[in-house]
Amino acid sequence: MRIHLYSLHGLFRANNLEIGRDADNGGQIIYVMELAKALSRRPEVTHVHLFTRRMDDPAVGPDYARPIEAVNDKLDVRRIACGGRRYLPKEELWPHLDEFVTEALTHIKAESLLPDWIHSHYADAGYVGTELSSMLNVPFAHTGHSLGKPKLEKLLAAGADRAEVMKRFQFERRFAAEDGTLANAEFIITSTE
Secondary structure (H helix, E strand, C coil), X not given: CEEEEECCCCCCCCCCCCCCCCCCCCHHHHHHHHHHHHHHXXXXXXXXEEEEEEXXXXXXXXXXXXXXXXXXXXXXXXXXXXXXXXXXXXXXXXXXXHHHHHHHHHHHHHCCCXXXXXXXXXXXXXXXXXXXXXXXXXXXXXXXXXXXXXXXXXXXXXXXXXXXXXXXXXXXXXXXXXXXXXXXXXXXXCCCC
């Protein structure tokens, strides 16, 4: 079984995971890498490919510019270029998701990496997973890590300006991506209510 994991914002490397660069660069990185490693140890799994965003930005270091990085003999990180060269917080990735889908599809076909399963993480990768699942006719699972509607409610309850947070966090795009992902995924993995 070949599994693709998608977590787009890009700060994945084989060793010394970098966490804390911004508010969303923390637990998800660790969770996804630990999941990838655990899946790669399963005897029925032949390969795990962790797809993320490639960047060539001195502010984050050279590790994230490598197109492919082996983690072990059954797991690698595959970095797909989209949205320019510099690091972008996940809120700024939304306009570049179709570019990621196109580039990932090209890479998958060129490298003969057709998956048996796709597993997306967070709303942006859910959008990518939905698109690739449809294009490749492959089932996908999704872990949301957080959902936009409860996040918006919490921000508004804390006194945030609705127009400002809608724009900053790209909630309209996020809601549409989450709705499509939840409707199309074979199953959803949750960690909270």
